[in-house]
Amino acid sequence: MDTLSYKTISVNSQTAKKEWVEIDASGQTLGRLCSEVAKLLRGKYKPSFTPHVDCGDNVIILNADKVVLTGNKWEDRKYYRYSGYPGGQKVTTPAEMLTKGSDKLFRKVVKGMLPKNKLGDAIINNLFVYASNEHPHQAQKPKKIDINSLK
Secondary structure, three states, rough: OOOOHOOOOOOOOOOOOOOEEEEEEOOOOOHHHHHHHHHHOOOOOOOOOOOOOOOOOOOEEOOHOOEEOOOHHHHHEEEEEEEOOOEEEEOOOOHHHHHOOOOHHHHHHHOOOOOOOHHHHHHHHHHHEOOOOOOOOOHHHEEEHHHHHHO
């Protein structure tokens, strides 16, 4: 009996095959887009997925200013942060976050969909968000993905 065929192969940080992926966010709904981005960042779609290793892809989001929220969510939804001091609670809306930088809004939404530990903090650094159609990562030769075709 060959016992080598029964061994479970676990990926580590050296053997993980990470790719660069480019996604166009124009006309996409924010939450649905970010849930797919979180899956790509985590690597859950890969057959070699290992829960405790960063084996996901590097994701580039383009045209982040053209993302869509339905209804009155641009002004009605509130994001809270607290400094720890009395009177230190701050409230922002998605519209305010988008004007400060589209990167802040996407990182806030995607980070909530990742693990709440050191691995989640490391994975969020693989996300790159740009408001326009251009990015400085052409040397990595990212492949374009239609987010609507993913399952």
